[in-house]
Each structure stands twice: as C-alpha cells, then as structure tokens.
C-alpha cells in the first residue's frame with residue numbers, strides 16, 4: 253500500500269467533493285466557516301472555534317493511526333526504520349521523530365509530531 257508522503261496533510265477535508273465551485277478557495281473558507289458555526293448564527297465564537305479545532309485534531313489523529321497501522325508491517329505496535337522506509341518523509345525525519353531515542357517510532361511519537369507540525373503551521377499565520 254502506497255501512503256501519501258504528505259502524511260500530515262492526510263486529513264485535509266475534501267471540501268470540493270460536490271462539483272467544482274468557481275472560487276475553490278472561497279468555497280473552502282465558506283464551508284469551513286459553516287462547519288465551525290455550530291449554531292448557525294453567522295458568528296464563530298471561541299467555543300465553536302475550539303470545538304472545530306478539536307474535531308480537526310481528532311480526524312488527523314485518526315489518519316495518523318491509519319498511517320501508523322499501514323507502516324507497522326509486522327504489527328508489533330512500533331515502527332522500525334525499515335518499516336518507515338515506505339514513507340520517505342517519515343524515514344527522513346525518523347531520528348527527530350523518535351523523541352525517546354529507543355530506535356522505534358510509537359504511535360504517540362507520531363501523534364506528537366502531528367500536533368507539533370500543526371502548531372508550527374498555525375504559528376506561521
């Protein structure tokens with residue numbers, strides 16, 4: 253099974269599944285906003301925003317779990333360097349991702365990396 257190298261982008265919501273909008277970027281913003289605006293009052297308050305981000309994180313965590321299972325060829329719950337080789341981005345950053353330096357990647361280590369990547373992404377804006 254081939255995994256997209258952009259592991260951390262796995263959970264990008266396919267916002268344009270229903271045909272091609274004339275302005276995809278605006279359509280994405282609109283659909284994201286209406287997803288966030290839980291009570292549909294046209295405003296997104298801090299609670300709604302935080303709930304949306306939580307759900308987003310959970311969705312990404314699910315994709316990380318999926319990717320982890322796909323990489324863990326022998327199913328022992330940890331990723332060796334050889335197992336990581338099918339995802340070049342992971343293999344390249346293997347040592348950095350292996351935060352406890354035990355020579356294996358755990359699901360937790362991957363999830364921490366995902367959160368860190370997201371936080372870094374958010375901080376750029």
Ligand SMILES: [Ca+2]
Nearest residue numbers: 324326328330
């Ligand atoms: Ca393994």
Ligand SMILES: [Ca+2]
Nearest residue numbers: 350352354356
């Ligand atoms: Ca480790």
